[in-house]
Amino acid sequence: MDRHDIGGLDKLKVRIQALRAKTIDNGCTEDEAMSAAAKVAELLDRYDLSLTDVELRATPCERRVYETHRKKRIPLDDCIGAIAHFCDCRVWREKDAAGESSYVFFGLRPDIEVAHYLTELIDAAVRAELGRFKTSADYGQLRHQERHLANASFALGMVASIADKLMAMKASRDDVNHSTGRGLVVLKTSVVDAEFDKLNMKLRTLRSNSRMVSMMAYEAGGAAGVSVAINPGINEVPPRAAGRTAGKAR
Numbered sequence: 064m065d066r067h068d069i070g071g072l073d074k075l076k077v078r079i080q081a082l083r084a085k086t087i088d089n090g091c092t093e094d095e096a097m098s099a100a101a102k103v104a105e106l107l108d109r110y111d112l113s114l115t116d117v118e119l120r121a122t123p124c125e126r127r128v129y130e131t132h133r134k135k136r137i138p139l140d141d142c143i144g145a146i147a148h149f150c151d152c153r154v155w156r157e158k159d160a161a162g163e164s165s166y167v168f169f170g171l172r173p174d175i176e177v178a179h180y181l182t183e184l185i186d187a188a189v190r191a192e193l194g195r196f197k198t199s200a201d202y203g204q205l206r207h208q209e210r211h212l213a214n215a216s217f218a219l220g221m222v223a224s225i226a227d228k229l230m231a232m233k234a235s236r237d238d239v240n241h242s243t244g245r246g247l248v249v250l251k252t253s254v255v256d257a258e259f260d261k262l263n264m265k266l267r268t269l270r271s272n273s274r275m276v277s278m279m280a281y282e283a284g285g286a287a288g289v290s291v292a293i294n295p296g297i298n299e300v301p302p303r304a305a306g307r308t309a310g311k312a313r
Contacts, residue, residue, distance in 0.1 A: 075173050078106055079180050099184070104149075107177050108236060111247060119171075119250055124258035127175035129166040129182045138189050138218035139166070139182065145226035146185070149233045150178040151251045153259055155266050169262075170255045185225055189218050192287040221287045 082099040111119070131137055140156075143166055147154035152170025159165065166182065168175040196202055196217050205213055240247045 075103075075106055075110055076176065079103055079176055083180060083183070103177050103180060104236075107150075107173050108240065110173055111251070112240070112243060116250060120254055122171050122254070124170055124255055125172050125175060127168045127179045129168070129179055131164045131166070133164060134162045137164075137186075138215075138222045139186055141219060142185060142222040142226045142229075143182065145229040145233075146178055146181050149229045150174045150181065151248065151255065152178055153255060154178070155264075169259060171251065174251075185222070188225075189221055192221060193217055196287070217287075224287070 082103060114122075131139070143154055143156075147168060150168070150170070152168050152174045154166055154168050157165050157167055168178045170178075193214060197214075202210070202213060237248050
């Protein structure tokens with residue numbers, strides 16, 4: 064890894080740490096938290112575009128673990144795939160000896176750092192919005208035995224809304240990156256896939272069972288998810304990326 068790579072990674076790491084301190088640690092609003100995530104995503108795009116194809120291919124893939132400290136399903140289960148897709152990395156779930164689950168992101172170091180950070184932000188946003196929902200008039204009218212279903216339904220509606228937003232944003236980001244004349248996404252995918260195959264892991268997809276939901280709570284969660292601000296983009300192309308052609312990313 065050359066000095067350019069190290070310098071870029073250091074800047075990205077410092078930026079993430081600064082935004083984490085500003086958002087999660089200090090308990091800012093969800094809009095502020097997701098706006099911070101958007102800034103990191105934009106920085107990630109700029110970093111990727113500043114690398115040559117040779118530098119990208121030479122970058123090693125790594126693992127980054129997000130601990131849930133839970134044994135049962137949590138709302139993030141329904142959003143974690145969209146987070147990984149948004150960050151061009153792989154993700155799977157593992158359980159430790161105590162039965163607690165964790166998400167394992169696998170990919171290029173900048174991508175998995177942003178994925179981990181975004182997971183933290185969304186997890187915090189869902190918890191905060193659920194707390195607000197519990198103070199609403201609609202929630203107050205529920206009987207005690209109805210509230211557990213309402214809580215789960217609200218969280219499910221919110222993460223589903225955020226997942227949809229992340230997928231749409233990813234498509235928009237890919238269009239912007241494609242306009243630079245490089246097949247950046249194709250290149251990164253090929254690098255990550257090749258490294259993942261070397262792990263020789265046997266992953267299985269779990270079918271999600273149908274779940275009962277409270278439509279009032281689900282729709283309230285969806286509205287909360289829609290209101291979360293995530294709007295990363297690239298306003299300009301780094302000079303090193305501007306002169307490249309699509310042929311380099313095959």
